[in-house]
Amino acid sequence: MPARPKSIPRGSPRLATFAYLLVLPAVVLLLGLVGYPFFYAIYISFTDAVVGNPGHWIGFGNFAYLAQNPSFLNSIVNTVTLVIATDGLKLLIGLGLALLVNRKFVGRGLVRSFLMLPWAMPAFVVFLTWRLLYLPIGGGLSLVLQGLGLNFGIIDWLGQRQTAMPSVIVATVWRGFPFWFISLLAALQAIPNELYEAARVDGANAWQRFWAVTFPSIRTVIIVTALLSSIWTANSFENVWLLTQGGPSDATMVFPVLAFFGMQTQRIGEAAAVSVATLPVLAILVILATSLMHRDED
Amino acid sequence: MHTATKTSGLSSGSRLWIGRIGTFVVVMIALLLVLFPIYWMVVTSLKLPRDIYRTPSLWPHAFTGANYQVLLQQKGFLLNIGNSLIVSLTVTVIAVIIASFAAYSMVRFRYRFRGLFGRVILFAYLTPTSLLFIPLSVVMAQLHLANSLFGLMLVYLTFALPLSTWLLQGYFRSVPRELEEQGMIDGLSRMGALLRIVLPLSAPGLAAVAIFTFTGAWNELLLALVLITDPAQRTAPLALNYLITSDVLPWGPLMAGAVLSSVPLMILYFVAQRFMVQGMTAGSVKG
Numbered sequence: 397m398p399a400r401p402k403s404i405p406r407g408s409p410r411l412a413t414f415a416y417l418l419v420l421p422a423v424v425l426l427l428g429l430v431g432y433p434f435f436y437a438i439y440i441s442f443t444d445a446v447v448g449n450p451g452h453w454i455g456f457g458n459f460a461y462l463a464q465n466p467s468f469l470n471s472i473v474n475t476v477t478l479v480i481a482t483d484g485l486k487l488l489i490g491l492g493l494a495l496l497v498n499r500k501f502v503g504r505g506l507v508r509s510f511l512m513l514p515w516a517m518p519a520f521v522v523f524l525t526w527r528l529l530y531l532p533i534g535g536g537l538s539l540v541l542q543g544l545g546l547n548f549g550i551i552d553w554l555g556q557r558q559t560a561m562p563s564v565i566v567a568t569v570w571r572g573f574p575f576w577f578i579s580l581l582a583a584l585q586a587i588p589n590e591l592y593e594a595a596r597v598d599g600a601n602a603w604q605r606f607w608a609v610t611f612p613s614i615r616t617v618i619i620v621t622a623l624l625s626s627i628w629t630a631n632s633f634e635n636v637w638l639l640t641q642g643g644p645s646d647a648t649m650v651f652p653v654l655a656f657f658g659m660q661t662q663r664i665g666e667a668a669a670v671s672v673a674t675l676p677v678l679a680i681l682v683i684l685a686t687s688l689m690h691r692d693e694d
Numbered sequence: 695m696h697t698a699t700k701t702s703g704l705s706s707g708s709r710l711w712i713g714r715i716g717t718f719v720v721v722m723i724a725l726l727l728v729l730f731p732i733y734w735m736v737v738t739s740l741k742l743p744r745d746i747y748r749t750p751s752l753w754p755h756a757f758t759g760a761n762y763q764v765l766l767q768q769k770g771f772l773l774n775i776g777n778s779l780i781v782s783l784t785v786t787v788i789a790v791i792i793a794s795f796a797a798y799s800m801v802r803f804r805y806r807f808r809g810l811f812g813r814v815i816l817f818a819y820l821t822p823t824s825l826l827f828i829p830l831s832v833v834m835a836q837l838h839l840a841n842s843l844f845g846l847m848l849v850y851l852t853f854a855l856p857l858s859t860w861l862l863q864g865y866f867r868s869v870p871r872e873l874e875e876q877g878m879i880d881g882l883s884r885m886g887a888l889l890r891i892v893l894p895l896s897a898p899g900l901a902a903v904a905i906f907t908f909t910g911a912w913n914e915l916l917l918a919l920v921l922i923t924d925p926a927q928r929t930a931p932l933a934l935n936y937l938i939t940s941d942v943l944p945w946g947p948l949m950a951g952a953v954l955s956s957v958p959l960m961i962l963y964f965v966a967q968r969f970m971v972q973g974m975t976a977g978s979v980k981g
Binding site: 412416418422425429430432489492493497501507510512516517524525526527528529531533535536624627628633634637638651652655656685686690 | 805
């Protein structure tokens with residue numbers, strides 16, 4: 397139980413000044429570097445600004461344009477697909493492995509370390525490597541499949557509409573599952589053994605023990621991890637940018653990449669609108685996450 | 695889960711063995727799936743071009759250091775690594791110092807707006823770069839800081855500062871305040887208590903936060919892509935990104951760059967793993 401923070405008593409202005417001075421640099425920097433750009437992004441999304449020209453207020457013009465832009469609509473569908481598919485898989489794989497590694501066996505610590513490696517690799521390295529693995533000729537994936545006797549012929553994994561999105565999903569899951577695995581493993585290890593013993597005495601089998609003891613204990617962790625992971629995946633740029641740049645013909649286009657392309661055409665009002673359009677959903681996820689994560693003793 | 699066999703009448707001993715073998719098999723498959731891409735990255739960086747494209751195989755016919763030579767000598771990758779190091783180290787030092795003060799203030803004192811500040815930091819932590827990169831590039835251009843490593847350091851604080859403040863709060867909270875009070879009775883000032891007692895006691899936490907912050911800056915691509923145009927200012931991820939814009943991708947040198955920019959980090963994570971895991975779970979998820 398952490399000690400409660402000391403209330404600054406009336407009549408100790410020095411302590412109060414000290415407390416404010418300590419927190420001030422961080423707050424000022426964040427207001428300037430995050431707060432101001434955040435509202436500025438919203439503002440320019442309502443203008444026809446281009447690089448070097450602040451433009452004019454055009455109301456919902458950019459959003460009306462996006463609402464009938466097939467690339468944008470595609471990017472929203474793809475982003476939602478990517479988030480749901482990757483987080484579903486990350487939960488299954490992360491939880492499965494966490495349950496296994498939570499059992500005692502020789503070399504458990506080493507296994508845990510190795511399973512964390514994809515998370516320790518920079519995202520740009522991971523997705524460059526996967527692009528190489530997906531090469532139709534000489535790519536590691538084709539070689540392995542051939543070695544296993546599964547000869548599909550030459551498949552351009554990232555270059556065909558049907559396989560491009562699944563390929564992006566697999567690479568994204570590979571990079572992201574360790575975060576789920578570690579979070580869930582830590583949650584599992586925090587469950588007191590007595591709870592399991594009590595359940596065992598009551599005659600609960602493993603399946604019943606999971607739903608009666610394990611699941612309720614890790615539910616909050618699952619929710620917070622899902623929220624964080626969704627926010628990060630929905631906004632990730634490197635995976636699609638380095639694997640496919642949104643292709644072939646928008647099959648893997650997601651909104652951060654679309655906003656980046658918009659930025660390159662210099663129409664920053666329109667490009668900002670791409671990200672701002674997703675803000676309502678993002679805001680809900682962020683508010684849910686903060687309310688679960690905010691640790692305030694008050 | 696493993697007692698699906700319960701009704702089949704197996705003895706508890708054989709059920710235990712089936713469970714163990716099952717665990718072993720699944721863990722081995724998971725390890726193979728995790729390690730193969732890493733193996734492929736390393737081995738490709740050591741392959742001759744003909745072994746990459748024309749006669750691909752799981753084990754190279756010959757090993758070569760030529761890809762590293764091309765990357766370092768022709769592409770000048772050391773300059774990019776240097777840029778990345780300067781930016782990431784500076785961001786880490788600045789972020790950890792400012793974040794230590796802020797986190798200490800919010801953990802130890804109660805005052806108006808404290809809760810609000812805490813939420814601002816959490817919101818900033820969760821505000822994605824994909825939303826901020828456009829306005830940040832406009833602002834940096836107005837400040838004449840686009841295309842400079844200094845500007846890059848400044849915008850990297852947008853994620854480094856909230857992340858480190860958020861994580862440090864967790865570590866500082868676990869330092870018993872009695873130790874600080876004892877120190878102040880012995881004549882330390884508040885600041886002295888922070889510097890001489892709280893920070894040293896949080897050393898593992900500080901190390902973990904520094905590694906997370908460093909990694910975040912080291913890995914960043916989108917902001918660098920938007921802000922930096924001068925080839926001499928490119929960071930490591932940016933330099934590799936520009937290697938793939940050509941028609942034929944130079945996979946040997948690319949993977950050599952991937953190895954050079956990831957293996958030191960992976961070793962660091964492996965060594966400091968215990969602190970990192972603590973930080974990851976304490977920081978992201980309320981216990």
